[in-house]
Structures are given as structure tokens and as C-alpha cells.
Amino acid sequence: MELWSISFAYRLGLGFHALNNEGADGSNLMQPRRIDVGQMTYDGISGEIIRRHILENFLDLCRNQNPQIPMLPLSEGLHPDRGPIGIRAAARNDSANPVTLDANNLFTSVRAAIQKCAVLDVGGFLAAWKDAQGKANAGDYVAESNYINRHCAQIGSVDPVKRESCFDVAWLISENPQDLTVTQHSAFRDTASMNSRYAQSMRSNTYGGIIRADLHRIGTDDYWYLQNNQQRLAITGPEQKKRQAALIEAIINFIASPTGAKTAGWAPHVFLTEGAILLTSARTAPFASPIKVDLKDKDAPVQPDPTYTKTMEDLENKTDTWVWKFKDTKDLLAAVAAIKSKL
């Protein structure tokens, strides 16, 4: 069995951006992610927000393939409850008659959901439904309820099911303390006497990050062993390769053109793209972090690690492990074809 896995260690220079503004604290000021070490404040962009944008890239790629890589309707909109709803939709299987999701068809329905939806497959889910379904009469959720009524099975007595995501994203951490915050007002005001309604702080820094995808899990059924004579791979080999390639390209597209929260007015000014990609068919892909921590240095406890690409490169054996370094976006995009040729 080949254990295809890929890791990305990368540095991004992001100027005047708000990718790290993910929420307000009750005031009308959008708060950036801050990492406080004694007197020093660093800057971080959470892996969760990056994951979201990699998935957006992924579903664009799925949609643009010919033929399309299959997705369920709510996954195509990255609906946050796509897992539970997707499994219920797969259970009903386009039948005009309502079907009840219960212990008899739970695992076959989870398998069908993986087959029908690449987003559920690579993105993972936790379906922790209760054993009763309420009446679909709340105005807040009309669209969702309509979809559920038309396309989803009723919920019977059914256990929670979970699928771990096939890819994980660690934080982007700034290499230098954050001295300056620039505030952007998100609504135009024509008089200086008025307070700004909403404000978000903008940052500039160079960041280091890690992404890893366990490609060998794509298209597999986590519950194959609970079904009679069922193979672990739930889709065909060629379909698995298409999904693997699309996920790799989605990750690369993020690094090449990073987007995140609060980009409506300002795309980040990218002034640095570099790193290393390690692909292996033998094990979970190792990585070297682009940052290093030195607690003895009070003025700079977090620093760039200049050796990280060399460390990644030293792991290459050209038999089952390959490494591609990139120093700019052109190098990075060129790696897509080379990686696909190895799969």
C-alpha cells in the first residue's frame, strides 16, 4: 500500500492585509490575532481560516473539471453543516419517497456521501445528530429546511459518525514583532466629526506556515470494516487521483494567492512567496517549520529559521520522497505538474 502524503513549509510576505481579522470582541473593532510573549506581540493567522479558503479553491477546481468532480449541493456552497445534511441526502439517494436514516443504512449512507461529494471526503465532518428530527417550521432556516425536506432522509435512531479531514493547516506565525497596526474603516464617512461605524486593523509582516495532506485517505471509507466484504477505497482509482490532484492544486493556489477573512476591500499585497513541498509515497509527510523559538532571546523569541528548506531538501531520496523548493510564485505553480506526474 502506498501512503501518499504531502507537506508544505512556506513563508509569505503579506503587506497591508486583514487576513487575521476573524471576529469582533463585542465592540465594533475587528480584532487581529495576537501572540503575546512578555512584552513582545507577534501576529498570527489561524489555520482554520486558511482551511476554509483552501476548500473554496478546491470546490472551484472540482467544478471546473470536465467531467466535474462530484459534490453535493450544500457542499458546493461550503455550508457548514454539509456533513450531516450530506449523509442524509445520500441516504435518500434522490428517491421521491422519504427514507429514514438509521442503524441499518448509516454506514452505507456515509460511504455514499463520500462517493457523491469530494468536499465531504477531503474536508471531513462530525455528524452528531440526535435521534429525533424537529418540525421544519422555523422561519430562520427556511431554505435549509426546504432542502432537507425535499432531499434528505428523516433521522431515525442513529449514532454519531465522524470523518477526520484529509488535510490540516497550522497557523501562519509572523517572524517579527508587530509594532504597527493600521486601521481601515470599512464604511465611507464624509465627515470627520462622526465616529467610524466599523473598523478593522491591517497588518504587514512575513509569516511562516505548514500545511499537510494525507492523500492516501482521499476517497476511502472510514467504516469499511463494519460492512460486509467492503473495500476501503469507496471510489475508483482514477477518481481518487483526480481528487488528490485537485487538493494539491487548491493548497498551492492558496499559497500563490492567499485570501482569508476580510478581503472585500483589500487583497493582501504579497511581497514574498517561498518554501518547500515534500511529497512521499511511504509515510506521513514530515516537515520543518519556517520559524524557530528561542525563549532566551527576550527581544526576539520567535525568529525565522533560515535552514527549513534545506532540512526538507535533505529528506529527499528520489525513490519514495521528492522535494520541490520554490522561491517565487512561478516556481510554486510549476510544481503542480511535477507533483501530479508522481502520483
Added chain:
Amino acid sequence: MSRKKGTVDSESVAPATALPLIWLKAAYKFHTYAYRDPRSAFASAMGSPVVSPTTVLLGIASTLFSLGKESAAKAFLDVANNCRVVVDAPDGIIFFRVFHQLRRYETDKYDKHNPRLGLTNINQGTREYGLVEGQTIIYVGIPEDHAEAAKLALTNLGHLGTRDSMCSLIDSVANCSEPKDVVYMPPEQWKTDIHPGCTAVTLSRFKNTPVTQTLPHWWMAGGNNTEQVPYFIRGRFEGTSKGKIYRKR
């Protein structure tokens, strides 16, 4: 059953292993690290510099399942309560708190006809993440028949702690002797042998009873066969205005 925090009952002694154990050593590095103290509230999770024995043992089983090795995973879970775990903390960790949108499950608490029962809603909470200096070393004592499977799992372990707490194995998994110098002391040890310069952290571990399934397809820490107890580890915490720093020395 006793799930009282920080207490040790007669049932909850460290595994009295009947089987001879093979010790394995695996060193990992992180980019960012996150492991939640099991005592802390879901919405304000405190970070711990070492992971718990259940995290390591369930991580081995989970990795074996993800590699398609279900029979090895199930067999390992059958002896997990006989295994021993020692975790050597890294040199230091800077913990930082972040404000998160947390997903919680819709319930029928306020609306008996809630159409979104079982789906998710958003609440706010905080989490502690860590930036790590040095490496975390995991030592696992495993019955001989399961050592090869555990070695495979430790080689392919994707994360220690939460999913975004990815770890990268340094070198390879090696056989070793039982670590005697590492301070990762369960209550049975620190009550008779207190070391200076140590800190107590709450961790979860299996009791002496076999690990049981929560559901036909699910094994979890937190049931009747696990408990939370204070472990002593080497090092100190230093508070900052908005977080904490752990230093081993």
C-alpha cells in the same frame, strides 16, 4: 467509577502490567502546538505542555485505523490499558490565547421543535496554542506482540493534540529502555518521590480496566475507563499579561 478531578481512588492506580513491555521512543517537532488540559472548560481551554497518556494511546489506534489496519488497531485497543506512556516536555512553550468561533450542536433546550437539531451553531470561546522550543519525546511501553504496529503508528502519527497541532517525526522510531530520568509522574510516584522544580498538570489516563467502545465504531477518552489525575512534570510556568510561558529549565 471515580472521575473526580485530581483524586486517585483504589481502582485508579497506574497500569500494573502483567505483560512484558517493549519501550519505543519517538521525538517530534511542531510548528504550532495545541493540547487542551482535560480539566479546563470547553469554551476557555487551557493548554498543557505535555499530552496525556490517552492522547498518545488513542492516537496510535486512530493512526492505525487511518492506515487501514483495523485489526491491529482493535488488538492494540484491547491492550491499551496495559501500555505505559512517558512524555518528555520540550524545552519551552510560549502559549497564546486566541478568540475562536466554536461550533456547538443545536439542542432542543429552548425550542422543542428546533429544525436544526443535531446540526451546528456558533459560540465564542478561547483556546491556548503554543509555539514550541525544542522537541517533544514520546516513550511508549507496549506488549511485544503490538510493538511493530505501534512503531508503524508512531512513524505516521499526524498530530499530537488537536488536528492543527501537526507533529513531524525526527529521525525514526527507536527501541529503548524504560526512561527513568524523565519527570512525568503519576500520583502513585510523586506522592512518595517529589522532585524540586516541578509543576502539576492534569492529564487523562486509562484505568486498569480494558478500554471499552463508546459506540460500535468509536473509542474515546472520558468514559468510565479513564480518569483525570495530576501528573508532575519538570519545569515552571511564567505568567505574562496575556498568556503564559512554560520553561523546562
